[in-house]
Amino acid sequence: MKKLFAEFFGTYWLVFGGCGSALFAAGFPELGIGFAGVALAFGLTVVAMAYAVGHISGGHFNPAVSFGLWAGGKFPIKDLIPYIIAQCIGAIAAAGTLYTIASGKAGFAIDNTKAGAFASNGFGAFSPDGYSLQAAFITEFVLTMFFLLIILGATDKFANSNFCGIAIGLTLTVIHLVSIPITNTSVNPARSLSQAVFTGGEPLAQVWLFWAAPILGAIAAGFIYKNLLQQHGEPDKIVL
Structure with a gap:
C-alpha cells in the first residue's frame, strides 16, 4: 500500500504542478511563464517526487513508465494494474483540485471546443497548432520511447543513480519543449485522462491516442x- 500511496501522491504532484502552471501561469499578462516555464514545471515535479518517494515505489507516476519498465524486465506484471489505478486516481484528484481552484475566479468556464482547454491534449483541431492524428501519434510514440530509454538507462545498476532523477526530469522538460505545440504534450496517459475527464467533449473522445501511443512507445523502449x-557484464571503462 505504501507503494501505491507513493504513486498516488507523485502523480498528483506532477499533474497539479505541471497542468497547474499551464492553467494559471503560462499566459498570465506580461509575466506569464510561457511554454518554457510549463516544460520546466513538469520536469521539476518529476525531479522532486523522484527524490521524495522514488525510493518507495520506484517513482513511475505514469502508466506508460510502468508498462515500459515491465517490458524492460524491471517491474513485475502483478503490480501493473494497481500502479496504473493509483496513478489515474492521483491524476484525477489533482485535476479536481485544479478545477476547484479555477472555479474560484469569476467567469471561469471550460470551453471544450478549443485546443488545450483545461490543459487537455488533442490532435487535429484540438492540437495547439493544428497537427494531424498521424503527427500526434508519431510524436507521442517517439518521445515516450526515448523517455523510457533514458529512464531505463539512468536507473540501470551500472549507472550513477544519484543523478537519475535529474536526468529524468530534464528529459521530461525537453519533451515538453518539443511537443507542447503539437499535442499539448502527454507522454503520460494518466495526465491526459485527468484533464479530459473535466474537459469532456472532443478532448475526452481523443484521449485514446494519449493512452495508445505512449504505452506502445514505452513497451518498444523496454524491449x-x-x-x-x-549491460549484463562489467561496464566498459571510460577513458578520458
Missing part, C-alpha cells in the same frame, strides 16, 4: 533496452 542496450 529495445532489454535486448540491445542493457
